[in-house]
Amino acid sequence: xxxxxxxxxxxxxxxMMGVVHHANYLHWMENGRVELLRSLGIxxxxxxxxxxxxxxxxxxxxxxxxxxxxxxxxxxTTLCKCTKVKLEFSYEIYKNSENIELLASGxxxxxxxxxxxxxxxxxxKYFAKFQEA
Amino acid sequence: xxxxxxxxxxxxxxxMMGVVHHANYLHWMENGRVELLRSLGIxxxxxxxxxxxxxxxxxxxxxxxxxxxxxxxxxxTTLCKCTKVKLEFSYEIYKNSENIELLASGxxxxxxxxxxxxxxxxxxKYFAKFQEA
Amino acid sequence: xxxxxxxxxxxxxxxMMGVVHHANYLHWMENGRVELLRSLGIxxxxxxxxxxxxxxxxxxxxxxxxxxxxxxxxxxTTLCKCTKVKLEFSYEIYKNSENIELLASGxxxxxxxxxxxxxxxxxxKYFAKFQEA
Amino acid sequence: xxxxxxxxxxxxxxxMMGVVHHANYLHWMENGRVELLRSLGIxxxxxxxxxxxxxxxxxxxxxxxxxxxxxxxxxxTTLCKCTKVKLEFSYEIYKNSENIELLASGxxxxxxxxxxxxxxxxxxKYFAKFQEA
Numbered sequence: 001x002x003x004x005x006x007x008x009x010x011x012x013x014x015x016m017m018g019v020v021h022h023a024n025y026l027h028w029m030e031n032g033r034v035e036l037l038r039s040l041g042i043x044x045x046x047x048x049x050x051x052x053x054x055x056x057x058x059x060x061x062x063x064x065x066x067x068x069x070x071x072x073x074x075x076x077t078t079l080c081k082c083t084k085v086k087l088e089f090s091y092e093i094y095k096n097s098e099n100i101e102l103l104a105s106g107x108x109x110x111x112x113x114x115x116x117x118x119x120x121x122x123x124x125k126y127f128a129k130f131q132e133a
Numbered sequence: 134x135x136x137x138x139x140x141x142x143x144x145x146x147x148x149m150m151g152v153v154h155h156a157n158y159l160h161w162m163e164n165g166r167v168e169l170l171r172s173l174g175i176x177x178x179x180x181x182x183x184x185x186x187x188x189x190x191x192x193x194x195x196x197x198x199x200x201x202x203x204x205x206x207x208x209x210t211t212l213c214k215c216t217k218v219k220l221e222f223s224y225e226i227y228k229n230s231e232n233i234e235l236l237a238s239g240x241x242x243x244x245x246x247x248x249x250x251x252x253x254x255x256x257x258k259y260f261a262k263f264q265e266a
Numbered sequence: 267x268x269x270x271x272x273x274x275x276x277x278x279x280x281x282m283m284g285v286v287h288h289a290n291y292l293h294w295m296e297n298g299r300v301e302l303l304r305s306l307g308i309x310x311x312x313x314x315x316x317x318x319x320x321x322x323x324x325x326x327x328x329x330x331x332x333x334x335x336x337x338x339x340x341x342x343t344t345l346c347k348c349t350k351v352k353l354e355f356s357y358e359i360y361k362n363s364e365n366i367e368l369l370a371s372g373x374x375x376x377x378x379x380x381x382x383x384x385x386x387x388x389x390x391k392y393f394a395k396f397q398e399a
Numbered sequence: 400x401x402x403x404x405x406x407x408x409x410x411x412x413x414x415m416m417g418v419v420h421h422a423n424y425l426h427w428m429e430n431g432r433v434e435l436l437r438s439l440g441i442x443x444x445x446x447x448x449x450x451x452x453x454x455x456x457x458x459x460x461x462x463x464x465x466x467x468x469x470x471x472x473x474x475x476t477t478l479c480k481c482t483k484v485k486l487e488f489s490y491e492i493y494k495n496s497e498n499i500e501l502l503a504s505g506x507x508x509x510x511x512x513x514x515x516x517x518x519x520x521x522x523x524k525y526f527a528k529f530q531e532a
Contacts, residue, residue, distance in 0.1 A: 008297075010293055010296065010297060011148060011149070011154075011296055011297075011300060011310070012148060012154050012156060012292075012293045012296060014148050014149035015144060015145060015147050015148065015149070016144070016147035016148070016149065016150075016151045016152075016202060016447075017149075017447075017452050017454065018149045019149075019454070021144075021145050022425065022454075022455040022458060023145060023422045023423070023425035023426060023429075024422070026278075026421065026422035026425070027276055027278045027422060030276065030277055030278060030422075031274075031276055031277075034277060043336075044277070044335070044336075045335065045336065048415075048416075053416050055416065055418070055421075055462065055465065056421040056462055057461065057462050057463075058459075058460070058461050058462070059421060059459070059460055059462075060457075060458070060459040060460075061457070061458055061459075062456065062457050063454065063455055063456050063457070063458075064456075066454065066516075069149055069310070069311065070309075070310075070311065117465075141430075143426055143429065143430060144429055144430075144433060144443070145425075145426045145429060149314075150314075150319050150321065152321070155292065155321075155322040155325060156289045156290070156292035156293060156296075157289070159288065159289035159292070159411075160289060160409055160411045163289075163409065163410055163411060164407075164409055164410075167410060176469075177410070177468070177469075178468065178469065181282075181283075186283050188283065188285070188288075188329065188332065189288040189329055190328065190329050190330075191326075191327070191328050191329070192288060192326070192327055192329075193324075193325070193326040193327075194324070194325055194326075195323065195324050196321065196322055196323050196324070196325075197323075199321065199383075202443070202444065203442075203443075203444065250332075277414060277415070277420075278414060278420050278422060280414050280415035281410060281411060281413050281414065281415070282410070282413035282414070282415065282416075282417045282418075282468060283415075284415045285415075287410075287411050289411060335415060
């Protein structure tokens with residue numbers, strides 16, 4: 001299960017080294033994660049309405065080459081693991097030019113928590129959507 | 134009614150022009166606003182608990198000189214107008230060096246809305262704190 | 267001279283009021299400005315290579331209705347004034363839904379400065395592109 | 400070698416889950432790194448003037464408990480490894496309240512590159528400062 005999202009580097013995403021600040025890659029990874037879930041019919045706003053949050057508990061990113069202002073970025077998000085208590089994703093972040101280049105790669109892990117902040121199990125109506133996929 | 138807050142320019146606040154990105158000044162202005170309210174005994178979390186939000190409806194900033202990485206920034210926030218339906222603040226943003234320099238100046242306006250998103254009047258228990266000040 | 271850009275609200279652009287934080291609209295306005303210049307054949311990286319920067323000297327935004335996570339945002343950027351020393355833009359920011367809604371409107375002003383930070387005149391090769399348009 | 404930095408959670412750092420967005424912890428880690436280097440007499444602007452950049456090549460963060468608006472955050476940054484080609488730091492991020500609580504922990508790795516983007520060795524005048532410490 002893989003989804004591709006496209007980003008265009010914003011001026012405000014750069015820092016004084018002239019490249020994209022490393023924290024901004026996490027926003028692109030988040031967009032990829034959201035789109036992958038959406039493609040499965042799982043909408044964050046529905047989960048929130050049902051009192052379920054899914055905070056990040058771990059994120060990791062390796063930076064190979066810098067992304068620059070104006071670059072078109074291609075994020076490949078892969079759903080790696082999916083149980084009723086956690087979700088794991090991996091990411092490959094490319095520069096979309098003639099010769100596609102790997103800029104960064106990452107991983108993240110989410111858990112589900114209820115509105116009291118306690119880890120909980122994903123309700124079946126959502127989990128079924130992962131199983132179908 | 135004026136409050137002073139100090140910021141230290143973060144690396145991540147710079148952009149590829151080598152100076153602080155202009156949108157980040159709005160974060161400093163927000164910190165000033167929060168601290169001024171706190172100094173009056175008005176806490177945003179209390180307002181939120183009471184179902185009152187106070188979105189920004191207008192913000193303006195003039196940029197005179199750039200703020201740079203490592204600069205210490207002094208924000209002077211002034212409460213200009215304060216009624217039961219709106220709040221107006223002005224801001225002067227200085228570089229805190231031997232010769233203090235004005236970097237930017239701004240203004241903002243908030244209104245109060247209830248949890249249905251409709252403009253509402255500030256409850257007396259909060260408004261009294263403005264009147265005391 | 268008007269250019270339309272489309273944004274998708276990111277999760278990271280929201281704040282604890284559940285809506286897009288007001289400072290993030292300035293990033294959308296910046297994207298609009300960049301695309302309008304690009305559509306005229308004026309590239310920021312070329313200007314920077316020629317030692318010309320064009321800092322924002324004033325920005326203003328009025329917020330009418332909140333943008334929310336997942337909304338598709340349509341930014342209409344208009345070039346209002348354009349001389350050899352300054353650029354003025356206006357912006358209308360809409361929610362792109364069945365009934366298009368105006369969420370915010372804004373204005374900005376840029377000047378040109380050289381690599382010593384002194385205000386300068388835009389070289390003819392760039393100014394000609396504005397005149398053609 | 401450990402340095403402590405204090406942050407106050409900004410409103411703009413929260414997201415619609417009501418807690419600090421996970422990407423913002425990377426900014427706090429960066430501040431800790433900058434202050435640790437400064438405490439050794441190593442200033443980023445000097446390095447940049449000497450044509451040396453030190454991009455992040457890896458970052459990792461585990462999130463244990465959420466940071467919330469208004470929290471005072473204590474970041475403990477430790478210099479773990481330091482050679483002429485790389486720097487490794489670890490971070491512990493606490494909520495500074497009566498009962499101090501660990502909110503997150505992280506690690507990062509930097510390398511040195513020259514102005515052509517090629518990995519290089521840190522000049523002795525800087526490396527000596529690490530050795531003294």
